[in-house]
Amino acid sequence: MTFLAKPKLHHPTLARNAIGYTRRDYEGKISTLCAGCGHDSISAAIIQACWELEVEPHRVAKLSGIGCSSKTPDYFLGNSHGFNSVHGRMPSVLTGANLANRDLIYLGVSGDGDSASIGLGQFAHAMRRGVNMAYIVENNGVYGLTKGQFSATADQGSKSKRGAVNNDSPIDMASIALQLGATFVARSFSGDKQQLVPLVKAALAHPGAAFIDVISPCVAFNNHAGSTRSYDYVREHNDAVNRLDFMPRREPIGAQYEPGTVIDITQHDGSVLRLRKLDVEYDPANRISAMNYIQEHQARGEIVTGLLYVDPAALDLHSHLNTVESPLNALSEPELCPGAAMLERINASLR
């Protein structure tokens, strides 16, 4: 579908933000993901967030690894530089890019395979270092591009489309991010734009390592019964067997709910996501209580979403390295090269 040109027709009444851009100016190419994919909803949320944030599109650098999620930066912010790097290595490439020019806004997009399996190490160290970035994991529990293998975030006991049971414990990226010292940790659901857009905006604006774990259903490879979260096992099982290679066109999942309530949302695959909005009393400034809260609710089968933790006084990697205010990539010879006279002195000290 990337070969199709996206229509350039702009509706004359499209609203402009304070710096004169319409929402269309933040869009990218037409998505090549499956119709109804949760990832497309996240792309839409990013577009909305950037438009609302009134950032200049070209001042954002968007980086990703490999996989369905990592393809999405091509589908938003078409006037930004993008970098689809290698599998699991977005964090290091973004770290280097950030070191080179601290003036851009860095958006890292990754998936659960990209960040929880092959790239767990790089994810961990980017969080530890406090790289100033918004790190979004589009978490669907499966490898989409290679057709549905489990990822490391898949629940223990859940079944794959082909019937294999996942025996391994799931990795909870939000909990790990909290433990590693990320200064902004959130979880959301791709179908809950009302919750997600503000979180993306806050993450982009956060002056440190901001992490959002976004639950994003895979319509192609989790569309079967047998998931531990599925309550309509039989119906979904039949559906999967008979439509093995058929991609159903479905609308992205939507969910709206009030603070403090628990809502069950049926995914495309029939499994249930139990989403809990945080209490109004929840204190997102306390890392330890956030970790406890997540663990306690997870044990009850609930997925905690929202802004889980934020350190408003966060410092980033550049602060730790004490780098100059101007971007390193803008420094020129007089600022970088010590010159011939100094070299002569160095020579003299080596005799």
Next chain:
Amino acid sequence: MTTSSRRIEAINDFVVKFANVNGSGSASANELFAKSFLRMGIPVSPRNIFPSNIQGLPTWYEVRVTEQGYLGRRGGVDLMVAMNPQTWDKDIAEIEPGGYVFYDSTKAIPASRFRPDIHVIGVPLTEMCNAAYSDPRERQLLKNIMYVGALASMLGIDPEVIPQLLGEQYKGKDKLMTPNLDAFRKGFHYASEHLEDATGLRVQRAWNVGDRVFIDGNSAAALGCVYGGATVCAWYPITPSSSLAESFQKYCSRLRVDRESSHNRFAIVQAEDELASIGMVVGAGWNGSRAFTATSGPGISLMAEFIGLAYFAEIPVTIIDVQRGGPSTGMPTRTQQGDIAACAYASHGDTKHVLLLPEDPYECFEFSALALDLADRLQTPIFVMTDLDIGMNQRLSHPFEWDDSRRYDRGKVMSADALESGQEFGRYRDVDGDGIPYRTYPGTHPTKGSYFTRGTTKDPYARYSEAGPDYVENVQRLLRKFETAKRLVPRALIRQAAHKTPFGAIHYGSTSPAMCEASDVLDAQETHVDTLRIRAFPFTDEIARFIAEHDTVFVIEQNRDAQLRSMLINELGIDPAKLVPVLHYDGTPVTARFIVRELGARVTGANVEPIKRGQAAA
């Protein structure tokens, strides 16, 4: 105790080797010893031979004193300073007949542990130290300075030189200076009284050092990166490259801190592994900073995927590979030229990378700065292939030079103004026919010049494409770019033998000093061999000419598989029978003696009957 009648007699031309225990503080004393010759105008070439260990294992320091300035390893030992009981027998066995052993005679050693054909020099170092100093650590450390004092006296080193060096080392630190000077004098005094004429090795003032500097290749490469404008260094500790990144930190702290704000004009990150260090370099290069990493063979293996990405997506990257013995963990503290092929063709698929092959610290400096220019110009990974022998040993080398009018070559970068003026931008368009496209830095222009970087195939406008013609044009353009690289890399250097000869020898990197010395010896023996030192890959045109002009060309390498020879055969279409491999790969630096023996036998044999084509080195 001397039973031998033969004594090695030599002036300004001998090898002293120190056998020590790692962590005993011998390194600085031994370095002091080496430097004292330089101050007397006599070139030296020291080498650390050390274990992968912090404390307790044996370590050696070999100093070749060479008035003629032969800086390669000579082989053989004239005077062994045997301070390590663990390695005693091996150390004794290594001494040349008629040579000398210097040892701590506090405890008697039975005559059977010596050799009848060497001369024994004992100094009761422990006894003297225990008598003079009370602190146990001080006793250990000062023992080293004490033997330097004794050696200085025995060899005839100017007695003022070492106190002067100590003064420079401990400037403003009288507390350290006083006991060190005292220990030196005690050793010197003892030897003057008891050991007159104990050796036939002598030092005389000469004037052969000139304005050369004494520095290790890792420090030189780090300084080259500072001068070359590197602002981002991401690295992961690995012997023998770690001191390169640490030197970069040291030089940057001195030379790159903004005076007013005291902020750094550099960023150094010790990454979690080599995957991350190269990833950071790729990200920084993509974003317009000059960035480099320093590593060794195992790191290159880990970096391979990213190197392919940088090649295919065309991102400037500088990688300094301080080679050690491979494969696998191999010989982490020994030298080799074993990564040449792995780096030239790193990563899966069809790849070719630019390699620069420095011979010494001067070229480490030059080529590191050049690599940063070439990476920007060619938008591709550039490898500086040094090795442990160059990287971790101090070497006399030509003083560093910098022309203040030199400007960094940032390559083809399209500016916001150029984009605004309507110049067409296609990230992978070959506008100039040299295979090098234009790039833009992220954030340059609100509506023009952005593109999506990817490791997948793409068309000239960076749009995803798996169409065959797009792919073929793209990889053909990369070959055109590699041809362009040939015009930009350092040329090979030729040394003609005294007479016209059908024999040639090709060498590169740290083999250079041994080869130069071997050439002198071979010339003196009327065994004439022209030599060519390759300084880069892709192979510049004079290399093919040199091979064509000779009937037989020896290719001298420090690896088992004759890696560069294979590259010459493949890249230049050379008849394999014409290129005779001469290989030295036991982890020690190649010596002139080895080269003379290998080449001499073949050339002399060939004069009688033609050399068997394709004959491999023994």
